[in-house]
Amino acid sequence: MSTTGAPHATKNAPDDASSAPMFEASGGDWSEIADSIAEAAALGEERIVVNMGPQHPSTHGVLRLMLEIDGETVREARCGIGYLHTGIEKNMEFRTWTQGVTFCTRMDYLAPLFQESAYCMGVEKILGITDDVPERAQVIRVLMMELNRVSSHLVCLGTGGNEMGATTVMTLGFTAREEILRILEAVSGLRMNHAYVRPGGVAQDVPDTLDAQVRDALPRIRGYLGQLGDLMLANPIFKARLVGVGHLSLAGCMALGVTGPVLRSAGLPYDVRKAAPYGGYETYDFDVPTSTDADCYSRVVLRIEECYQSLRIVEQCLERLSASTGAPVMVADKKIAWPAQLAIGSDGQGNSLDHIREIMGTSMEALIHHFKLVTEGFRVPVGQSWTTVEHPRGELGVHLVSDGGTRPYRAHFRDPSFNNLQAVAAMCEGGQVADVVVAVASLDPVLGGVDR
């Protein structure tokens, strides 16, 4: 370490960086690079620093890993992030509270409904209407979140397999995810970036055919999950790559604030849905699977098991939805409820013609109300709120500050991927380079959420 005595998370850059030999591996003939590295090794340079990413397929997006390797052993591992920073939080300060949903849904693009729901619950908390959100809207939110959790875990498992060379795992995972995306599309109109959950409820009711569609898809999703389990869990190559790799103890998880499947793989059954229930989760029957192995293999097992538990919740949601057909899905307060009524028009999607006929033809007041609420938005009392939900990757927190205006004064998202990436050094150092890929995959970072 440096001689200044101050502890450093990253090693100080050497003063004479220009004199250190550098090798660029961006295309070209790899044997030349290997030869020149061999020359450097002859000079006594044994440790080399390798940049893994930001454009590497096994880094889940634009994650840059800086590895100091000694042969095949990783001596130090550091993360570089920020390559996907788009200023979503800053942008939300310039849009209305309702428009904020459209922005936060794009953060963690594999789990958009969790950002939407957490954000909307935060807005509702400052508005003081948490208990006024209709029951049916809460059930729809839970249904969408749990389906989204399964689809997110399927991507994690699929890409995790792909990174180890198991393309079949990837194609299986994405095929199964497609089943869920079809359901999400039928409900919200979009496969990703739904902007479906709104402050006060959800944008529109679910289609009548949803129950049949989901019940038709559930056995197939279970079948895919079973196939994934069959392919992975007893596979000797898979186990050789994952068992005992990426170890992070419970103490390490708590110190680093790591939550989600990684924390539960260390043995603590901490799940926000159970610890601080929101949206009616206390009324659903489901289990929180845990393990004490604290390695990458147990995290795969937990994610598969969590998918089954989520499907259990989905079935309970379907029963409740069929029992509450026709009930409102938006808060009754017309000063908050987004007035647009959607219907499928000749162009596939759009505003309900009946609603347009009413506001344009018969009710001037309805038109004024619609116009004011859509262009100006509603006001949220002064104050701040903190809402957390159990995201597929851990605890997602939303800190909202309102100055009494129609736009957020500050919106901050505590993204679990961002936080969990801090554990990369603890999980990778001392292992092999090949273990880095597995360890990062078990954290399941999504860089859209990390960088926001």
Add this chain to the structure above:
Amino acid sequence: MSANGAEGAKGADGATSDGTTSDAAVTGPPPQGAPQPDDAQGPRADDLVTGSEGRSTLEVVEVRTGLFGVHGSGDTSGFGGLRRPVAMPGASTRPYGGWFDEVVDVLGEVLAEGGLSLDAAVEGVVVDPPGAHAELTLRVRREHLVAVCRALRDDQDLRFELSLGVSGVHYPHDAGRELHAVYHLTSVTHGRSLRLETTAPDADPHVPSTVAVYPTNDWHERETWDFFGLVFDGHPALARIEMPDDWPGHPQRKDYPLGGIPVEYKGATVPPADQRRSYS
């Protein structure tokens, strides 16, 4: 400054060396020009824009003028003369309700064992929003932040062992306390969560780092430095994390423009988001 806890001083070398001056800046009377509730004029002057009723003190963070965000035009409606201060929910009085009283009491006892009084460390307790979903906020004086964090983490009746990060907020009109750092702590053991809020003036943007207590705050403090320019004294490597290393300015401060260019769509021109009409 006699009560300036030893623990706080250890963690924050930068903050305590100039602790006397910064202390006065935080707790003393706000400088001239800061918006006060009395500034409001007109028939609706008493209508403070605030989230809750019956507060003892109000923390004015902004003064809002006019309506519809129209400024500098010939205003004939009279709405342009509106002047309303925006005040954050002020400190609450006991009982706070639920487990809030117990946590504040125990925190006071633990701090007293370390020779620090609760009033010296915590300048206010805010319970907001009103109702069943109230949240507990402790407004901690920055020089005692580390001591409060350590007490909250270690005492068995508090045990806020999980930190969920740091969030910054910039209140340019909150004179002398423009920069707020907000910490959210969760007790997995007791199933509770609370918020710590500490402030620093723009002129002296220093807050002691809590990484020694909560290692997870490492990246979160880097992010808050990156976006707000808050310097966390004692942080092991306070580098930018989201923006490039050589980026000028701190983008999420209120005085940093959003940027953007006008976009032409179907013959009309849509101005960038920060130049569109806003409703004050």
